[in-house]
Amino acid sequence: xxxxxxxxxxxxxxxxxxxxxxxxxxxxxxxxxxxxxxxxxxxxxxxxxxxxxxxxxxxxxxxxxxxxxxxxxxxxxxxxxxxxxxxxxxxxxxxxxxxxxxxxxxxxxxxxxxxxxxxxxxxxxxxxxxxxxxxxxxxxxxxxxxxxxxxxxxxxxxxxxxxxxxxxxxxxxxxxxxxxxxxxxxxxxxxxxxxxxxxxxxxxxxxxxxxxxxxxxxxxxxxxx
Amino acid sequence: xxxxxxxxxxxxxxxxxxxxxxxxxxxxxxxxxxxxxxxxxxxxxxxxxxxxxxxxxxxxxxxxxxxxxxxxxxxxxxxxxxxxxxxxxxxxxxxxxxxxxxxxxxxxxxxxxxxxxxxxxxxxxxxxxxxxxxxxxxxxxxxxxxxxxxxxxxxxxxxxxxxxxxxxxxxxxxxxxxxxxxxxxxxxxxxxxxxxxxxxxxxxxxxxxxxxxxxxxxxxxxxxx
Numbered sequence: 001x002x003x004x005x006x007x008x009x010x011x012x013x014x015x016x017x018x019x020x021x022x023x024x025x026x027x028x029x030x031x032x033x034x035x036x037x038x039x040x041x042x043x044x045x046x047x048x049x050x051x052x053x054x055x056x057x058x059x060x061x062x063x064x065x066x067x068x069x070x071x072x073x074x075x076x077x078x079x080x081x082x083x084x085x086x087x088x089x090x091x092x093x094x095x096x097x098x099x100x101x102x103x104x105x106x107x108x109x110x111x112x113x114x115x116x117x118x119x120x121x122x123x124x125x126x127x128x129x130x131x132x133x134x135x136x137x138x139x140x141x142x143x144x145x146x147x148x149x150x151x152x153x154x155x156x157x158x159x160x161x162x163x164x165x166x167x168x169x170x171x172x173x174x175x176x177x178x179x180x181x182x183x184x185x186x187x188x189x190x191x192x193x194x195x196x197x198x199x200x201x202x203x204x205x206x207x208x209x210x211x212x213x214x215x216x217x218x219x220x221x222x223x224x225x
Numbered sequence: 226x227x228x229x230x231x232x233x234x235x236x237x238x239x240x241x242x243x244x245x246x247x248x249x250x251x252x253x254x255x256x257x258x259x260x261x262x263x264x265x266x267x268x269x270x271x272x273x274x275x276x277x278x279x280x281x282x283x284x285x286x287x288x289x290x291x292x293x294x295x296x297x298x299x300x301x302x303x304x305x306x307x308x309x310x311x312x313x314x315x316x317x318x319x320x321x322x323x324x325x326x327x328x329x330x331x332x333x334x335x336x337x338x339x340x341x342x343x344x345x346x347x348x349x350x351x352x353x354x355x356x357x358x359x360x361x362x363x364x365x366x367x368x369x370x371x372x373x374x375x376x377x378x379x380x381x382x383x384x385x386x387x388x389x390x391x392x393x394x395x396x397x398x399x400x401x402x403x404x405x406x407x408x409x410x411x412x413x414x415x416x417x418x419x420x421x422x423x424x425x426x427x428x429x430x431x432x433x434x435x436x437x438x439x440x441x442x443x444x445x446x447x448x449x450x
Contacts, residue, residue, distance in 0.1 A: 040320075041315070041317050041331065041333075043268035043270075043279050043313060043315070044279070045268075045270040045277050045278065045279035045311075046277070047277070051309070051311070051339070052270050052271070052272070052277065052309060052310065052311045053270065053311050053337065054268050054269070054270035054279055054311045054312065054313040054337065055313070055337075056313065056315040056333060056335050058330075058331060084276070084277060085277065086270075086276070086277045086278050086279045087279065088268060088279040088280070088281065090266070090268070090281040092266050092421070094427075095265075095362055095363060095423075095445075097363060097366065097370075097442065098370065099370060099371060100370055100371040100372075100373070100377070101355060101359050101366070101367065101370050101371065101372055101373055102371075102373050102374075102377040102380075102381070104359060104362070104363075104366070104370070105283075106266065106283060106362075108266075108281060110281050112278065112279065112280075114276070130326060134326050134329060137320055137329070137331075138320060138322060138329075138417070141322065141326070141329070142326065144412065145322075145323065145324060145325055145326050145329070145412055146324060146325040146326065146327075146407060146410060146412065147325075147326055148325070148326055148327050149327075152325070152327040155327075156327070174427075174429040174430060174431070175429055178429050178430075178431030178432070179431060182371055183431065185371055187369065187370055187371065188428070188432065188436055188437065188438045188439060188442065189428075189429040189431075189432055190426055190427050190428040190429045190432065190438070191426070191427045191429075192363070192423050192424060192426055192427075192442070192445055192446065193423070193424065193425075193427060194421055194422070194423050195421070195422060196317070196419055196420070196421055196422075197419070197420060197421075197422050198320075198417050198418070198419050199417060199418065200418075201415055201416070201417055202319075202399075202415050202416045202417075202418060203413070203414075203415040204399040204400055204403050204414040204415045204416075205399060205403075206399070206403030206404060206408065206414075207403070207413065207414055207415065211413055212413065213413045213415070214413060217322065217413065217417070220320075220417055221417065
């Protein structure tokens with residue numbers, strides 16, 4: 001994400017204020033950018049046909065706007081614009097193993113974005129959004145794979161969500177009961193770190209033999225696996 | 226999860242019927258059990274103070290019921306019972322790198338559960354639910370760490386959600402454009418697998434030296450990392 005967003009405070013509306021004490025609420029825009037930059041999967045909360053749904057979907061973001069695929073939600077969001085959503089991106093970093101069950105928890109980074117998505121209809125902005133989406137998951141792929149045709153563009157429901165109203169929550173570090181009354185218990189305590197690894201690449205069986213992946217794709221695989 | 230749930234069909238209400246063609250919708254209860262058994266983090270969609278939120282939270286499940294921590298949602302769910310939620314568990318298995326941008330996607334397994342959660346008030350059921358929650362993330366930990374006191378139990382907002390109305394979506398395998406008009410393009414295609422690895426365990430710095438983790442915790446770490 002671009003540098004000029006760093007240092008800007010996030011909005012602090014009623015619903016983005018933090019009420020829990022143990023987690024830290026991010027107040028810097030750089031925290032939001034960092035959470036969004038890492039992944040490409042989010043969970044979109046939206047009402048469809050009068051019922052609340054939480055849908056996993058892919059996203060891409062620039063400094064101001066997050067773009068996401070419509071899929072199921074598009075029926076509601078495209079046909080009935082003006083629907084409020086909440087879109088959450090979460091990275092699970094570890095399991096916090098405390099001395100007491102009560103103090104168990106998770107280390108995580110999570111961003112919640114609130115707003116009313118706008119269906120993207122302009123073909124140029126649709127291309128921009130799809131490029132962001134594609135590059136978020138696999139940098140270099142937009143210039144490598146075949147780009148969308150006019151017909152494919154028309155068939156793609158893309159939505160744009162402003163990053164203006166957002167909240168970030170982060171929990172890191174060891175359990176909180178290391179200096180309390182449970183510190184003397186004969187119980188091991190610490191963190192089980194968790195992370196996502198990628199690769200090795202698996203070629204499509206229908207690909208002709210000897211076709212090797214380009215460097216921008218091999219670069220996506222985690223080293224040492 | 227227990228064997229007797231296998232083979233039972235999931236409900237097929239209007240909102241759990243699948244509308245997209247490329248993904249497979251699970252119709253067997255065993256698919257739901259398998260998705261729920263693997264993780265311990267879910268995304269809960271709920272209205273709080275009139276606004277939709279998607280909150281990451283931990284869960285535990287038996288054959289009939291999913292238990293989850295109330296935290297922020299508890300203000301709404303405990304104080305105003307009868308609120309409908311959607312709770313989604315998603316495992317990201319890979320990035321599908323197709324010949325065309327349009328056919329890019331993700332391999333994933335996702336379960337969506339719909340219903341009206343019930344605040345757990347009975348202390349016995351609360352213990353049962355917390356045990357499921359704890360064991361879901363770290364089997365063996367319930368019998369190892371200090372169990373909740375009466376005061377801690379009272380301070381824990383736990384909610385129960387029936388697994389009766391659920392939907393499972395799974396996408397696996399290579400991209401779909403290997404036998405279409407794009408098959409001849411000079412573009413590598415395949416899948417970048419993704420998986421979560423755990424470990425090695427990190428001891429709390431406040432733990433006395435020489436205190437080693439018990440076998441049920443070392444068993445949680447991924448082999449070979």
